Structure formats: C-alpha cells, structure tokens
Amino acid sequence: MTDLMKSRVVLGAHNVSHVSSSDFPHNYDGDLAWDIEKFKKNFKVVVGSLNEMDMEFDLIGIDAAIANAFRRILIAEVPTMAIESIFFHDNNSVLFDEVLAHRIGLVPLNADPRLFEFRQWDDTPTDLNTIVFRLEVKCTTNPKALPDEVDPKQKYINSNVYSKDLIWQPKGAQEEVFADKPIKPVHDDILLAKLRPGQSIVMDLHAQKGIGKEHAKWSPVATASYRLLPDIQILKPITGDDAIKFQKCFPKGTIEIEKGQAYVANPRKDTASRECLRHKEFEDKVRLTRVRDHFIFSIESTGALTPDALFESAAQVLIDKCKNMKQALNDMGLPATYDE
C-alpha cells in the first residue's frame, strides 16, 4: 500500500481509483485505526466565504460518510416553512388552481423555522404552526397608458403577480415575535402568474413547517454539496511550450509558469476536466488526485436561514439522530460502545 492510496483519490484518464477511505479499523497496521484524539487533532473547519445565501468552507480530516451525512441532512431533513394549504376564493387566471398552488408552494419564505412547530394533519392551525398569507390581485387596464402601448406591464395594472403580493397576516403572537423581521417571501420578484384585465386571484395561504424529504419545497438549500480538494502532482518538470499548453488545460489560475516551468498555483480551481490527460506530451508527467479527507463544502441556501445556521441545524439533526440511535440500542439491551 502506497502512501498515495492512503490519502488520495486518483483521477485517471478513464476511471477514478482509490475512491474508498481506508481509515477504518483493522484494515491496515494499527496506526490507521480511528482514534478520537487523533480526530480532534486533525479535524479542521475553514470557512472560505460566507454571505446571506452562500457559503463555502473546508471540512478537513473527516470521513466521506460524515460529510455526506451533513449534505444529505441539509437537503432533506433540515426543516423550513413553505406554503402547504391554499384556499382559493377566486382564480380565473390561465393557470389552473393546482398548478398555481404548486408554483406558490415552491416560493421560499424568510420565516425562521426554528420558531415554529410541526403541524400534524389533524392539528388545528395556531400561531405556532401556521403562517397565514393573503394574495389578492386584480388586473385592470391602466387608464394612463398610451393608446398604442404594447407592453403589458404598462398597458395593464397588475398584469404580473409576483411573490411580493403574498401579504403576511400575522396571527397571535407572530406580530411581536417577528417584529424586527416581518415574514415575507425571500425574493420579491418571483413571477407567480400573469393576468389580463378582468382576471383576478384571491386566496388565503397557510405555510407550515416541513422537511425536504417530504417535498422539495421544504428543502432549505438550492443545493448542498461538496467536492474533494484537488491535488495536481507534477511528476516530471513541464517546460517551454508544453508548460503553456499545460496551463491552458486547467482553468485560469490553477497552473502558473515560473521560469518556463509549470507549477501548481491554486489546485482548488481545478474542475476535473482531465484535459491534460488527453495529451501525449503530459503522459507520465502529471497525476491528478484528490485529497480524500478534505471536503470543499458548499451550501446554497434558499434564503430561509443563513447557510451557517443551516449547517448548525444539520449538525443538530445529526446529533439528534445519534441520540435516537443510541437510545434505540440501549432499549434493545445492547451496550452503546461509543460516546457522543
């Protein structure tokens, strides 16, 4: 077993090898066994970028299974609020009730799901499990429009129904609780429907807490994913024209040339295009690898929670799951062999 295999995934010309992690007890001689102290020492989180919607951070020194668990939980099990029930009073737009309801259901809301409870199907709606919205739009001709106007936006009033038309109706204590951050759709300009004079939409909408596993509208992320840190190994020096060609095989900034010799400047920028493996001149000169326990994690939030809060929630869900599991094992009378 080479050192390479221990820590690197190798991207070949035709296949990926050494994919599985080997840090599993009893696979190799002693030193690879999982050890909490060692883990604590090696484990690192480095936040690369963070804003309201997106976050990129590195998870270093962790097993793929754990990183994947976070990813899976983020997609499917971190709860958010989404519109679940719609009470139509009027809809004579061209969109069918079901279709319009489906569209509106997918609109992300900025309500913090942690402040709400799940609502079972037979629960009565309360201010703790339901957010009420009202949508009331009527399209009319714009009296101020020029007679030869062709743009529907100018010609008519309310020709487009946007998510901003969803008006929050605070119930109970909601007004106080959400005083500093009134509940509304994350984006104001999501087109819900188009209307023409005489058409109107009037509806009451109830948002509920749910998880992405049940329906994608409750998924708090546009996507959460990770990739492994690329590690481009130049085995033999690449120089001259070859170096320029080599540089062009990678996204800008990955490879730089110094004194006519190519060197890896920023392997992060590599996108696994494997372009350099196609060319004969680089044969045996380069090896594309990935660091197996270095995850470049990215979370794109839909906007209900900030990505860092989402990750926290995901971690909490994972902890709860572990607790559950432990409890279940205890209940079975089997000894729990590890601590939290």
Next chain:
Amino acid sequence: MADTPVQKGKGSSIFSLESHGRDDLRYNGKKLTDPINTVEDKWRLVPAFLQTKGLVKQHLDSFNYFIETDIKKIIEANKEVRSDFDPEFKLEVKVPMGEDLRARTSYQLTPHACRLRDMTYAGAIEVDIKYNKGKQGFIKRNIEIGKMPIMLKSSKCVLHEKSPDEIAALGECPLDPGGYFIIRGTEKVILIQEQLSKNRIIVEPDRTGFISANVTSSTHEKKSKTGVVYGKAGKIFLKHNSLNAEIPICIVLKALGVESDREIAELVCGSNMEYLELFSPALEECSSMKIFTQKQALDFIGAKVRVTQRGSRVGIKPNWGDEARALLADTVLAHVPVELDSQGVENFRPKAIYVALMVRRTIQAVRDGGITDDRDFVGNKRLELAGQLLSLLFEDLFKNWTLQIKRAIDQQLKKPNRTSQYDASTAVSATSKFITDGLFRAISSGNWNVKRFKMERAGVTQVLSRLSYVSALGMLTRISSQFEKTRKVSGPRALQTSQWGMLCPSDTPEGEACGLIKNLALMTHITTDSDDKALQRLVYMLGVEDINLISGTDLYSDKETFLVFLNGVILGVHRQAEKFVNDIRRLRRIGKVDPFVSVYRTVSQRTINISSDGGRVCRPLIIVNKGVPLFDENDLKDLVHGIKKFDDFVITGKIEYLDTNEETDSDIAIYEKDVVYHPPNFPGIDFNDVPNTTHLEIAPFTLLGAVAGLIPYPHHNQSPRNTYQCAMGKQAIGAIAYNQLNRIDTLLYLMVYPHHPMVRTRTIELIGYDKLPAGQNATVAVMSYSGYDIEDALVLNKASVDRGFGRCVVMRKFSTMIKSYANQTYDRLADAQKGDDGIPITKHAALEDDGIAGVGIRIASGNVLINKQSPMETSQRPPGSAVGSSDPSAIPFRNTPVTYKYPGEAVVDQVVMTTNEEDQTMIKCLIRQTRRPELGDKFSSRHGQKGVCGIIVNQEDMPFAENGVTPDVIMNPHGFPSRMTVGKMIELLSGKAGVLDGNVQYGTAFGGSKVEDMSKILIENGYSYCGKDVLTSGITGEMLQAYIFFGPIYYQKLKHMVMDKMHARSRGPRATLTRQPTEGRSRDGGLRVGEMERDCLIGHGTSSLLIERLLFSSDAYDVECCSKCGLIGAYHGYCTFCESRESVVSVKMPYACKLLFQELMSMNIVPRVEVATLE
C-alpha cells in the same frame, strides 16, 4: 430594414409573427447586416418557401383549386335539366359571377365556434337558376343548393390571409396549419391517397408471368383498364374488361383502320428486324384467322363484347360492327381522344398508334429479357388530395341531384291538367339537403362511394389527432396507400430511391401498415390539374409534327426522332428532342409555361413526356447554369431583407419545381462543391459519360418530413430508431395549440411546464415546435443505479418531480344533449338529491343548483356531473289511445345522469351550455386532472429510446457532480450499444455545451453543431471534452469509480400513464349469458387465466389451483342431474324424464358448460352426463 414587417404569407402565418421578435433564432444569431455565405445560408429558402405556402400547402392548394375552379367546371358541365314530358322546358344552373361561397351566412361562423357547438364549418353553394314557366323565362339568383364543408385556412375560410392577431381574435391558434374540415364539431382530415398514375403505359409481368403493357385510362366520364399481353408463342392480345375474350392485337389494329400488315409492322417495329421477329407470330395469327379488313375485324370484336354492355337492347339484333366501333372509340383507351372528321367518321389513327406503341413496349421488354417498369417508382404515382376527392364526390352528387330535380319536375309536368303553371324552383329548394348530406356523410364517415366509377373506399377521412402539435401536423402530411395491407409483398413497402426529397424516409408506422402509410417531406409540393389546351398548341408551335401526318416508318426511323406525349396522349414526333425539351424548360423558367409543368426525355424509349396533370409530387430546386447556381449571394440578401419572396425566384427562373420524373432527367448536386461542369467540346471528355449538374439542392435536411425533423442528429442514428421516434413523437404530451385551454376535446393531454429543446433543428423552428413543444430538457446521467433501471427503466429524481418535471394535465369531456321529444316532453336537469340531514348525497356532492357540477369543484369516481332526467315515454301517442293520461306533464321521469367514472380525483374545469345547428341544447363538462410522474409512466428521448419510470429516488440519494448538480433522470448505459443511437450522445454533448454557453445548439440533419466545437466549449468551461463528469455517490458520499456521461437530453412524456392502465379485481361484475367475469378494465373485468397459463398450471400439476381458477373463481354452478338418464334439468330433485327422485344428484360444473348442454338440447342433441362418485 429589420423593422419592416414581412408581408403576410398565404397559407400559414407563423412566419409573419416571426419576423419581428425572432430574427435571432431564424437566422442563427446573425444580424441582418452580417455577411451572408451562400453555401451555408441557402437553407433560408426553406422558411421562405414555407412562408408563401404554409405547412400544409398541398391540402390548401388542392382545395382552393376545387372550390375556385373545379366546382364551377362541374356545374357548368352539368347545368342543364330537361324534361321528358315538356320539350320546351329547360332549367339551367349557373355559377353566379364573383360568387363567394361564404358570403351569405347570416353571421360569421368561426371554426372554433363550430368545434365548441358541434356544428359543421361549411358555406353555402349558391347558384343562379334560369328556367321557364310555360313560355315565360325566369331567373332566380343566389339559390342555395347545398352546403360545402370549408377547409380551414383555404381561400374561402374566414382565417384566410388573416394576421396572427386576427386569427387569435377569432379563437384560433395562429400556429394551426389548417387543411382539415370541421364536421359536426369533430376535426376531420382527408388523408392524401396514393394511386398508380392514370393514362400512362406501365409494362410489367402479369399474374401468369407474361409481359404486358397496361394503361388505366381516366377521363371525367369513364375509367377503364386496357392491357396488351405478349402471350404464349409470341401471340399478342388486347385485354379489356368490357371484352369477354382476349383479342389478337392485329385484329384490333385492323379494326382501328390499319388494314395492311405492312403498315401494322411499321407502326410497331419501325424498321427494326429484331422487333419484327418477335412480332411476326402475331401477324401470322391474324392472317390465319382470315381477318383482313376493318369490317371483318370490327365484327370479330363486336361478337366478343361483354353481354352486360348490351343488356338494355334485348331483342334488337345487334350490329356488331357498330358496337365494336363505339367500344373502341369510347371505352378502350378512353383517354386517347377519337375525333370525328369532316365526314363524321371517327379518326382512329392516334389510337392505333397508341396501341401499336403499347405492343412495341411489350416487345421491347421481351427483347430486353423482361426488364419492366417499376410501379413503385414515385414518378408512376399520383397523390389524390382533398380537392380531387371532393370533386369526384361533388360531381357525382350534383349529377344525381339534377337527376332528382328532373324526376320531380317530370312528376309535375306529366300531369295533364295543371291548375297553375309549375314553378320549377320549388323542386330546387326542396332537394337542397341532398348535396349537403352527401358531402357531410362522406367526410364524417370516410366512406367515399362514387357509383359511376365503382369507387368504394372506406377510411378516407380520419379524426385529426390532437394529442400533440406534431401529431396533428403529422396527420396532415400523411399519405395512405390504396394497396392492401394483408398482402405479403415487400415492393410497395420498401423505401424507394425516388422518394428522395419527396417522401420522408423515416416517418412510417411499424407493423402492418409499414411502408404503406408514408409522409410528405418538408418541401414537397403536389400539383393541381391545369389546362393542357394551351400547352398543346405551344407544343405544336415548337415543331412537333402532328401524329396524324406521320407514317409508321417516320415514327421510329431516326435516332433523334422522339415521340411527344402530353399527359399520356401522343401528340406527335419531334426530330430534335434535346432542343425541344430545353425550349419548353426555358419557357417555363421565364414564366410563359406553368411552373408545375414537367418535361423529360426517356432515351431508351425515345419519348418525351410533358405532364401538367394533378397529383404529381414535385419539389423546388436551384437551377444550375454552366456550373453556376443561379441563386446567388445577392438573391439571398434580397430574401433575408424581405425584398424578394420565394415565388419571385421561381418567376425569375432561378428556382424551379421538378417532379420525380423530371428528376430522373436531371443531375442534382447536393452541395455546391459537388457541382460539375464541363464546357462543350472539352478535350478528352465524352459528354455522355460525365453529365453536367443541372440543379442544386436547397437544403438536404428537407428530405425528412415535419415529424422526423424533430430528431437532433438523425444522420448519426440507426435508421429504425428515427422511425420509432416518428411514431413516439406523436404520443408526446406537450402544448397543443395556443387556444388549448379554450378547446373542449374528448381527451386532451397537456404538459404543465414544456421546454423548447436545448438542441434544436431547423425543422423545429420552421414548424413552430419551439413554440408548442412537447417535452422537457432533463439532466441525464448515463449510469447504472439501483437495479430498478433494467430493461430501459428510468430513475427519476424526486426533487425534480416535486419541482414540476413531467407534470401533466389530462382533460376529459363529458357531454349530453337536452332533447325535446315528439310528445311535447323534454329532458330536464334536476338539482341534487338530499339526504335526511339536508346534505346532498355523496353521488350528487358536486352538483350546483342548476343540476350541473360547478366549475372548480373536486370530484371523485362515481360523482354525477350532469343530473339529467328523461321522460319515460317519448313517442307521440296516437290520438284516441287513451290509456293513462295524454297530458305530457304527467309523464314520469327517470334518471339519466352523466357520471364521472375514472379512477382518481379530478376537478371540473369548464362547463359549456350551448345549442347546435338543430337548436338542441347540449351541455359539455370538461374534467381536469393534474398528474405528477409516477412509477410506470412512460418517457422517451427523441431517439426512439423509450422507457418507463422504474423508481423515484430522493434527491440526497442521487449522485452529484462537482458543482452539486444532481440528475433529473438516470438512464442505464445498456440502452446504447444495441440501439446505436449516437445522435442521442451528440445531443447530450451539444445540449451541455449549449447550457454552458448560454445558446441553443443545432442538431439539424446532415448539419448541425459539430462535435468538435461542442468539445471545445466544454473544455473552455472546465468540463471534460467527452461530456463525462466526475460524480460522487449520494449514498456513500464517495466518488464514483467511473466517469459519468452527464448532461441535458430532451425527454418527452408519453401519453401512456399507469393511472389509466392499472387494474385489479377480486370480485366484481359477471357477464349475463355465461356468468363468467367480464372482460376489460372499463367493465371492471377479471384477469383471464388463458390457455398458456392453463398449460403452465397443468405442467406444474397444480390441479386444485387449476380447478379453483377455472371453476370456483369463475362460473361454478350446481346442476341437478339424473345419474340414470344422464340428463340435466331435474327440478328440485325430481327428474322429469325418469319421473323419479331416486337418482338425482347435484353436479358442480361451469355455467358455460350447462349453457352448452341446454343449447345442444335445444337443437335436438342429447348430452348425457355420466355420474360416478369420486374415489
């Protein structure tokens, strides 16, 4: 320049809509100012062609010709009605000047109103009538003699030459191609009928293997088939169905006035000794029969005339000679005119030469060792369209109608003493329904019966399929063959090389109609009839020597002497064939001769054929002169800038139409680089070896039809895959028309979020598929996943489905009529029946106060939609039969509701209450169901690769790419090796490049975006050149060991959905007669244990299971049976035959068995049952 609107097109108006907003797409992102490359951009002639003609130009042209020209000719030819009783009487039907069929409808009937109200879209046929009443003459103007169904978008349609806005205002879809009829609310297409061409000699072996030359003659009056057979021992006969024996050919020729054997020989053989040798037995036969003169010959033939022909003249001694003379003049080779000369004697000369030519052709075929004509050659076919078919029907109806009027008038006029003068116009108005009904019935049933020609065709019309936009379009270009489906011959089904550019090579159904049903290619034009009188004069002026002045030796003496035919009739000979042909072509190109006249030489037969008849398939090509295509850069600029239109290039002789026959006489280059030109007298090159290019193809992709044109990169696919896609594209759910939500169809499938494909073709843009698409761009990972993807099953991403992938709407119509009856009763609508608690019963939950389900209300299976009640008694009681009350209000009602009986919840979408033409009220309920894809729903890509959904997987379990993208669909790679759909792979590659680039890519046939360029785009964007990405498993979180082919492919959702098919039952209804479970899902039937299943159970030895399935779970019945006499039918343990109770036993048998016994007994066969105890 770009702002000038392009002028409105004639047939279709898609392109005028286009010219503003869509220049970007139409011209592949090029600005009008960008440089134009003739070689690359000459395809722009295709949209220009379709702009002037529309997508279904063939139908429209044909119908327009009928309604504008032909119908007037028919009326003109049959205008007179005379009476047998009053020789003075005369009624004349006249076509009013400037008559417009639709001018006189009291309000403007729109096609869409007809669809909604179950009416017929028809216009009045109005004529002027001139007749006399006694000595007085009368003229009545604008009398309606019937209604004519109007083809949509034809010249008489309200949609004609309307702008898209105006069309939309009339409730019609601007993209709808038209070309169909609306009869009683249903859209009917008259399919294009393929037939063997009329009036042309076809040489082929007959059933017994002898070579024969056959002609099917067809004129307005007569249709007949004449054949010349080269029979045993070189004897040559004439065959005709009105002759009951074969006539030796020389006798026929003698009867036609060629009495001398030498002349006969010259007419047939010229001076060719070889031919003479083959012909001599025929000559000898004639002389051995001692027939030498015309009179002898005529008498001989007269004796052979079929008796039915003379049936009417029983008792009168027939003059056989005159009989034969008449037959030869009118019936045999009816299309060759026999004119009377100044003495009133028939001039048989042209016919004699024609017969001689037929003989010559057979001899030629015999000499050449049986090389015969190919009847499957497209040039030997004629396509009959709506106009021609309607014209046949109308002529028949009109003739019968005048006959009817004559009868009605005769009836009046034969009365000896009339109180008043008879007014003949009453007869006209009284019979006005005759023509209307005849036309409506034919179009709505598809049975085309024309008695005159013994024509009885079924299935001529079909209901226009509105499953998707392409299915409707595909139907309008469909050609159905007259050939029998059952016969096992491959010839008519095979792909003909002459179909190139005319008929689509891919679009044909699989199975029994394979190759018999074809589709038109994109640029095909079908000619309409045109007058040949002027052409005839022109031909003589160009140096053709009249056939009457030519002797037999002159006919075939010179190598350069060619026989000249016009529409199958010999006109004469020309001694400079090439010059003559070029002259006509030149005249055609400068517009002096109709552009659709074709002329071609057949060197082997030394004939020149000029055709101007209708039904020939032709297509436009760029003319090449001395190696230079006449359509050049400047022309292209003019075209793009809208200065010139397609027809301008035809008029100026840069583009011309060639039919299949003329194509054989031309040399067509596909690309400009293939153009060959050798100047005359070029040293070292023999002219005949290397023919010069005469024409250049406009765009090679037009050889495919509209439906096959949807396939990206079809030239990379295995050919059957394209054929499969042609069948499947018609089942794809998508947008149907812009007015789809206003339509009320029996069954309508719509997609909620259709996409236009990432990889398009030119055809897609030309037919407007990008505006009415049927499918979605799915991100596909080609990999194995989960085992639920075997046998082409697909894995769907649940999140994609949640977000709207594959979502569709199914709409169903439920309708009923509110009738009023003869006894003053009428149907009524009742409100909901209420239970004890005052709440409507479940069945009536959806009803509103008016007894009709309310719009927007959810309904489940079993709910009543229209709570109709009908009177129990509806017939008029005869007066005096006073049983009960005759008071109509006392008649009780029974429930006749319209019930929703389909699985799954649905919503009432629309309710329409309206009246039809007969003023009967009708109620239509449209029911809507929105469906998300589920396990077992069928999907397909555009490459004939269908598959069902095998599993729906959560997003987190899906593999994901470096950037976090998860696939919508996972397809198993085993679908590729055996199918060889390389086009699909290239589609993925181009689609992926398009996504990264922010462009649509093109997969046009024989062109499209190049793989090399696509790879370049992928590399520039940091992806592998081959489209394979690094994926990570969503389940383990580890990278997959293989690179996965990953990118967008356009997927179609097909109409076959599990919800409409799934079915199971444990117990349920049984058939009354046999008491066995009913059959079929609609009747909640059982699943049959058939013969093979039975065999299986026997093989397993599971006899108890067998008896359970076949008896106990089916129709077990206890039969009382007497063990002594063995008869069944004992009554309560008493055998009526033995008159005893002793030995009656109960036997369990299938009810069907008992039924059989009883039926046997009823026909005096005694089935006896032997009973023994089971050991």
